[in-house]
Amino acid sequence: MLDVMFHIAFLVLQALLILVPVLICVAYYTLAERKVAAYIQGRVGANRVGWRGLLQPFADALKFINKEYIKPAEANSGLFYLAPIISVTTAIAGWAVIPVAPGWVAADIHAGILYIFAVTSLGAYGIIIAGWASNSKYAMFGAMRAMAQIISYEIAMGFALVGVIMLSGSMNFSDIVNAQAGGIWHWYLWPLLPLFVVYVICGLAETNRLPFDLAEGEAEIVAGYMVEYGSIGFMLFFLSEYANMLLISAIGSLLFLGGWQSPFDHIVFLGYLTQWVPLVIWFILKTFFMAFLIIWVRWTFPRYRYDQLMMMGWKTLIPTTLVWLPLVGLYIKVAGL
Amino acid sequence: MKFFQQKPMLTQLLTIAVFVGSSVLFLLLTLTAWYTIDLPTQPLYPDTIRYHALISGLTWGLSISFILKHLLLNEPPHLYSKYYFALLMIVGLYFMTQICLLCLIFSTDLRAYLQPIGHILSDFNLYFSILTLVTASVIILGQRYWPAKKTKQNTAKRQSKHKDHMIRLIKRFLIWDFLTGLGQTAKTMFQKKKTIQFPEEKIPVSPRFRGLLALRRYPNGEERCIACKLCEAVCPALAITIEAKVRSDGSRRTTRFDIDMFKCINCGFCEESCPVDSIVVTSEHHYVVRERGENILTKDKLLAIGDMCEPKLAQDRANDQPYR
């Protein structure tokens, strides 16, 4: 009995160890987004709450919590409350298989990539349920767009990840990272550069980020699937969106940027100089770089039109991956990896 | 030059010969370089070197023959010129890395220190080679399969169309537009910020700014207004309400002077119409109305505002004096 209790306590602790840092990161990611947006537009950004605005995310969260939770009269109440919960759960569940340093992973399962895929696809249910349950035309349109977009881009993204799986011969994140050991030129970024670009673009589309945020398109459908949500519901959607973006960045850094591997390994001088840096730091830096890239892209490009979006997904990204995968195969064959 | 220009066939053959020759030469060079000198540690991709060398050789040959052809025929790179130069630049970079690599391999002393850099270079080398090959083949194929049709009327138009098509294709392949866009925002990110931190900093206001209204007094404390009601008459928004009576000393004074801030459009006509410079628009514009009814500025309030703003008013007028 005590054993079981202990085990459960351990599991809960593990979950908290993932949950708390992820939530804090998400909170500060929202601030980072505002700051980067401001900087790109020549502004200063949030700087009133706390030192240089560092407490702003908490002020925002408090504000959301204080607001009244309004449910439209015609909405389907059960599903309406369920949707944000599904969104945020799936967004955070993905973090279970992300290794941040050798051995620092909650669930070191063999098919980590498959798991991530399954979980992030489940997240789409949150969106479509929200769109359906709100009983509003804008929400419905937003959900439909989001679904179409996620389905089309998941294919290209899957292909992009297939390249990584081919090169490393494994679906386990730790194995994939270990296969990239030995400095910056061993990262899969180089042999798989086109796939990396495809991955980043698909990541933007999967998380409904600009330039692919048709699901939210403020100008046409107000806020898309979350138009009827306020207060905590909105906050949860917001949170899941940012958690998903961070997840995409983390996966990108694991699969293409060598995860926790130092970029300076085996470089005579720099490698020696940077030996003391804990491995987690590299992972965090790479993830943050990817996350920054996502923000950067958002504040640079205007939104795609819907047909352009579909055309890009089906006629550019998927063919690119389809061409590059045989090349990768050839490369593996020739290089005898 | 003339000689080659008159014999295009010969030039073509020569170019091809140079291409094959330099390709093979460079291939052999790279291969011998890698194989004759025994690297102390394992090279990066032991079995890909041949493959590596092949691509390098091909690219090198291609670039040399490209340049040679254009030199011999003395023709400027006309059609896809921008991308042609990009290609040449890539070739130049590639050439540099190749040279570095060879130097690296042949110098035994530096080898231990420079080897990691050599690895990076060799990887980039491979990459540049592939890029050059692809770009070159796209350009060659483009010239071959999408030539500008020579009809009499719209040759130029068609040419530009095909050119645009090719350029678009290459740009799309290199996601060129996206990268320039990102570069643009990256630049702005480090520019000086234009934010004005409002409560602490304020935007400079013109001395002629028409803000909150006020009633002025004479230096001896007597109110200026003589209740002539000109302002009430001129006000286009009917914001002013005045009632007047004779005061005990016999002068005519207002008993009521209300301005509705909600109606007032800050046109400044009242100031212009006033014969004794009593009602004025001040440059004060940071004010709020917190409760209903506060929007009516009574006589007392207006006089108080006037007292408050007098120094500022004097200053504004002094500043504006040269232009009146």
Ligand code: SF4
């Ligand atoms: S500023 Fe114009 S609108 Fe306002 S009170 Fe004077 S005359 Fe009327």
Ligand code: SF4
């Ligand atoms: S125009 Fe001047 S003097 Fe006449 S009533 Fe108005 S404020 Fe008084």
